[in-house]
Amino acid sequence: MIASPTSWQVYVAVGLIFTAAHTTVATPVLSTRQATGCTREALLKAADSYVAAQTAGKLDSLSGLLASNWTYEENAKVISVAKALISKPLKIDNHRSIVDTVACASYTELIVTDPANPHVIGTQLRHSPDGQSITLIDSITSTTGAWLFNAKNTLEYARQEKWDPIPEDKRDKREFIKAAGDAYLDLWSDKDAVNRVPWANGAPCVRLEGGAYTGGPGKPVDTCKSGIPSNSSQAPNVRRRYVIDEVYGSVNIFNDWLHMRDAIDSHEFRLENSKLRYIHTITSCGDHACRL
Secondary structure, eight states: OOSOSSOHHHHHHHTOOOOOOSOOEEEOOOOOSOOTTOOHHHHHHHHHHHHHHHHHTSSGGGTTTEEEEEEEEETTEEOOGGGSGGGSOOOOSEEEEEEETTTTEEEEEEEEOOTTSOEEEEEEEEEOTTSSSEEEEEEEEEOTTSTTOOHHHHHHHHTTSOOOOOOGGGOOOHHHHHHHHHHHHTTTTOTTGGGTSOOOTTSOOEEEETTEESSOTTOTTOOSOTTOOSOOOSOOEEEEEEEEEGGGTEEEEEEEEGGGTTEEEEEEEEEETTEEEEEEEEEEOTTSOOOO
């Protein structure tokens, strides 16, 4: 993780980067077969309906999609919709979604730069096996005071990146994409994890962490290896929940950061040519300051 929002040199020197250990998984990936009824089109349509709901600050656009016993979780807490961020209208400047037809789920990143109410939000939607209804809206929300938060910077850097579909003959397998994300998140608690991460040696890789960026887009010297932790004996990051999209070479992982005062974290990874290309993080420390 980046140690200072104002000093990249300090960041590299102290060697801090967000990641976690491979332990408990709340939503295990047990199959590579598409869930019955879960199509990319249906999952993307539902994700768009969620974006519309957050824009409006009400659930009208999700009418007919929510299961009778659906749950809303925000920053690892089940709360009522009336008290949730989804009930507050937001002017969304940018959003991007990936979908997982095996887990019947989606992940959406939202960026809001409104000076009066800035947010960067990551949301996983979990669907019933038949894909007909949403059973869980799971959001990690960050705003002023969150780790390295700067929505304006996040928007600027995110718009410089290219998240195009991977050509079909160059797509990595689901298991490989998941393993890449897990290996990176294991850096904090496993000294051998650094050897399992598919680093883009000689090719660019950039990390967008809060509003801080590890480099410019497309430069060969850009690396996601800068600042990886030197201490691999820290508490693991647990309760991992995955959304994996082979079409975009991406995996999003929600997890809990025990070594950072139980912070709630989202890491999204994109692979190109079987190597890390982009990493996006969103981190919330709740009502206390983030501190490693």
